[in-house]
Amino acid sequence: MHVPDGFINAPVSVAAGVVAAGAVAVSLRGARRELDERTAPLAGLVAAFIFAVQMLNFPVAAGTSGHLLGGALAAILVGPYTGVLCVSVVLLMQGILFADGGLTALGVNISVMGVVTVLIAYAVFRGLVTVLPRTRRSVTVAAFAGAMLSVPGAAAAFTLLYAVGGTTDVAIGKVFTAMVGVHTLIGIGEAAITAATVGAVIAVRPDLVHGARGLSAPLRLRVGGQLVDAPAAAAPEPAAAGSTRKVWATGLVTALVLAGFVSFYASANPDGLEKVAADKGIDTKVEEHASADSPLADYAVKDVDDARLSGGLAGVIGVGGTVAVGTGIFWAVRRRRAEEPAAAEPSAV
Numbered sequence: 001m002h003v004p005d006g007f008i009n010a011p012v013s014v015a016a017g018v019v020a021a022g023a024v025a026v027s028l029r030g031a032r033r034e035l036d037e038r039t040a041p042l043a044g045l046v047a048a049f050i051f052a053v054q055m056l057n058f059p060v061a062a063g064t065s066g067h068l069l070g071g072a073l074a075a076i077l078v079g080p081y082t083g084v085l086c087v088s089v090v091l092l093m094q095g096i097l098f099a100d101g102g103l104t105a106l107g108v109n110i111s112v113m114g115v116v117t118v119l120i121a122y123a124v125f126r127g128l129v130t131v132l133p134r135t136r137r138s139v140t141v142a143a144f145a146g147a148m149l150s151v152p153g154a155a156a157a158f159t160l161l162y163a164v165g166g167t168t169d170v171a172i173g174k175v176f177t178a179m180v181g182v183h184t185l186i187g188i189g190e191a192a193i194t195a196a197t198v199g200a201v202i203a204v205r206p207d208l209v210h211g212a213r214g215l216s217a218p219l220r221l222r223v224g225g226q227l228v229d230a231p232a233a234a235a236p237e238p239a240a241a242g243s244t245r246k247v248w249a250t251g252l253v254t255a256l257v258l259a260g261f262v263s264f265y266a267s268a269n270p271d272g273l274e275k276v277a278a279d280k281g282i283d284t285k286v287e288e289h290a291s292a293d294s295p296l297a298d299y300a301v302k303d304v305d306d307a308r309l310s311g312g313l314a315g316v317i318g319v320g321g322t323v324a325v326g327t328g329i330f331w332a333v334r335r336r337r338a339e340e341p342a343a344a345e346p347s348a349v
Helices: 010-034 039-054 071-078 080-097 106-131 136-165 172-204 245-260 272-280 307-344
Strands: 058-061 064-066 220-223 226-229
Touching: 010 080, 010 106, 010 136, 010 307, 039 071, 039 080, 039 245, 039 307, 058 172, 064 172, 064 272, 071 080, 071 106, 071 136, 071 172, 080 106, 080 307, 106 136, 136 172, 172 272, 245 307
Parallel strands: none
Antiparallel strands: 058 064, 220 226
């Protein structure tokens, strides 16, 4: 659902940019409370994983494909504030290096794909885990529902922006129906990927899943033929919770394989927004991307003739660059949090 330059006029693009900048500023402050010495490097990995999975377009209807948006996944794994930052990092890397998503539309994309998806997904997720039994399975079910609803929600948000600042005269009712319809199907794929990923992390390290904290089901023992709750164990100290290196390495290798190899087999059909834009005529004023001449434009390395090798190298470069930029940002946010208590202490006289 990467919006290119020319779909939305300048005033609305600027307004969306202001909203996106404000959301990022708020998220930077909020992320200080979510990140610690374990989760800061994992947040960079989440951004890289989202980048990799977004390269894997999957078919959803005749001639149409979809891909992960990632807001729900990031919010549940590392927290809603950090989640907005993760998606923003991905969109920034895609726009600058790979000519995917317009640069003047960066604010629109962050607002729609980052802010809206996180708000909807996390609100649904938190609402469900509050009423469902406090089990790990409930977290996975809630993740599925939140992710599924976040995608048509983002499609509706784009349609609203287009109704206000669209550059072509198209019946908005038809655009809304088409966008929400196809993205409801894409939302099922988003939900499956999100639930599978969250479930996999919970299975090995539930303490690293932001949305699963305090939600584990108590151990039950059979005493005298009846099941009773075992005494609650003391919560592990962060330092004793186990190293995150294995999880980080496994996640990075997975992202590299997905982007460098599996992406070659992704669907070549246009995604939901591209298909609707072509069918409804809202792409008649699309502009050439400012980074169209980038050596990595369209997820291919310039002057590498072999399509498989070119796309694979571009994917690996993208994952590496995203994890480096993301980790650097999140470590800086984490260090700022660590410095705040010391700065708040009164100096000795």
